[in-house]
Amino acid sequence: MRSAITPAAAANLVPDGATVMVGGFMGVGSPHRIIKALVVRGVRNLTLIANDTARPGVGVGKLIDAGCVSRVIASHIGTNPETQRRMLSAEIEVELVPQGTLAERIRAGGAGLGGVLTATGLGTMAGEGRMVVQVDGRDFLIEPALKADIALVAARSADYIGNLVYSLTARNFNPLMAMAATTTIAEANEVVPLGVLSPDMIHTPGVLIDYLVERPQLI
């Protein structure tokens, strides 16, 4: 059992300069209320780990617009000209990672693995600076685990202990990030009583959630 916090209180848990993972894919499945509160709070100098930076005004794009971010680790920034502009003017440093490798690196961080061996990126710019090892005669890059200070995730439903259920393509990086940070904060579209979510349908165990944001005001 835990007490719900406001989006503003959630934003106050994110210090300037923190490394923050934010769930979502082109803004779908992002924790929109926490993101808005971060912009209001005026957080600065974040390292943002996310699949993409969505579009200006959308999802984590709001953090880019508001100048909250100084470094981005993502698989794609092509849909956000503001990210590209700030990258070219050296306001934001960007590290591009293949999407599957990004997912596995975050999963490894949450699962206590040092990293994974992948063929993706071998011999390309994405493989520069990586160790190469042979397993069964095949070459693989060693891709190190990725962790964060804070993970901000969004779900469709939460119960009182923070068990989470996601909806369709809004799941994406959320369950991976919920495991990979020192502190995980979740927001959900609804909070339901304990026992309403079946053990087999829960995607993220509540023990991984440090703070749950109060339900949105729908009525």
Add this chain to the structure above:
Amino acid sequence: MRSAITPAAAANLVPDGATVMVGGFMGVGSPHRIIKALVVRGVRNLTLIANDTARPGVGVGKLIDAGCVSRVIASHIGTNPETQRRMLSAEIEVELVPQGTLAERIRAGGAGLGGVLTATGLGTMAGEGRMVVQVDGRDFLIEPALKADIALVAARSADYIGNLVYSLTARNFNPLMAMAATTTIAEANEVVPLGVLSPDMIHTPGVLIDYLVERPQLI
């Protein structure tokens, strides 16, 4: 859409000498009907990859009893004296792997990774013969991916295209193994119409299932 096959037909898809992953934990969540059919068919010389060998007469223990298995890769054989007896008499070769490492190696096999880096087993017998690499100043074992010719998995529900839903602790290694074999055969306690299983509750996508065993005869 696919046609259901009988347990006997499923057993005929498993050649002598095959490397076979079988889901289940102490027999819970094992494909019991396929296992029985394998014993009837008298399959020989299998390499069995499973968490454990259950007990004599239970789950994959039936395959041990019937002399179907010449090699076992598992995390634990302590509950099956028959496995231990056959190991000591050199009828069965046993490779013991830490349970978490076994799970990650099978997952890596299914996910196209060459392997994973783990601290589990470092400096112990489980780490013998493994490469050690440093990431961020910490030592890790390189644990190579594990694949199989055939995976035999069990679910609570399947639909017509083989989407699977597991129940409680019967899930265990099943979803991992369903991804890690050349051919995957599933049996379920019930087969339900397409659309009955919500996209968010399905644990294993039907595209991974090559053959689905017909529903059990309950009435």
Add this chain to the structure above:
Amino acid sequence: MDSKELIARRVAQELRNNTLVNLGIGLPTLVANYVPPGLEVYFQSENGIIGFGARPPEGMEDVHLTDAGGAFVSARPGAVAFDSATSFALIRGGHLDMTVLGGLQVDRHGRLANWMVPGHLVPGMGGAMDLVSGARRVIVAMNHTQKGQPKIVDELTLPATSLRPVTLIVTEMAVIEPTETGLVLRETAPSVMVEAVCAATGTILVVPNDVGVMSVGN
């Protein structure tokens, strides 16, 4: 038939029954419109779903369900949702039968470049490197030339997406297969001469005796 439709129709002939297929954003998406009758094809979107369908009616869009380009889609009965690690486990684990991607360049070894133009366009590789490294068959669907310049070249001048050669190149002029012995011209588009294809190509094509005509279905 415009060139996009021609390419999409030809790529659709590569679809096989009961297979899992990923279509890239843009031109490749059109392939879904030309699935040959009688085939059951499962389309994956790498943001986490197998079995998505057409955009739903106005006012019925689910904000939690889009394709990888962020466009609203629907779900067909039997659809499955999953997280990004599972999505790429499907792609990289050999479970994806075919991917269709756009291309900026393909070299004589069949190597693709499609994710950046240094100093100009740095969108990021998204899932492209995973798809080209992991899918069983990789089909490049692109225009044969860009502003009159060949996109099929001797050596890549753009950063490679993967060292692994693609399976097939489909353009509005031709179907070309990378092989051990070079790029083989398999088919030409209707009314396109072999010489025209060779002239529009920046590297040597192997031209067999039996070059066919691009089949585009019904």
Add this chain to the structure above:
Amino acid sequence: MDSKELIARRVAQELRNNTLVNLGIGLPTLVANYVPPGLEVYFQSENGIIGFGARPPEGMEDVHLTDAGGAFVSARPGAVAFDSATSFALIRGGHLDMTVLGGLQVDRHGRLANWMVPGHLVPGMGGAMDLVSGARRVIVAMNHTQKGQPKIVDELTLPATSLRPVTLIVTEMAVIEPTETGLVLRETAPSVMVEAVCAATGTILVVPNDVGVMSVGN
């Protein structure tokens, strides 16, 4: 109070509110009976569940729900099921606050051996190596001696479970904490003398001035 209950009660005093805990098979399982009042503790079973409960009434057992020893359990409201990779991701990823395991030997560095006796007993390590390598706190709950021989020894003669030292050793005689400067005797059981503990221990114990008496709750 028998020695098993004494050990289980003392280990239970190490439980913290709102934490995830894994109890090994055998003696460690008893710890769940002595959770201090007011604490919310989530118990994980490594076969894939958080929030299991007592065995259900006869005839109501679910064949799909057992603990890691294969015994029928029930599920409490808020329970979560997951696959084996996720279960060990929780254990190895630092999400498990505490694990309680049995032991065959612990050496002067606090290293545990509990998975095999060469030439005699080869059950396999199951999840033990993962638990000792991954849990934030590792508590060994075991008898102080075996057939009169010390189980706390100078050097392990049995294969190690992990090179990582355990957090605390709880026996029917004492509570001992491995530290940089050696094994420190923290508490003795009621009516057990420090000298008796030292005599039953196969390596040097650091004995501070303020050795306490084992607290066993209510």
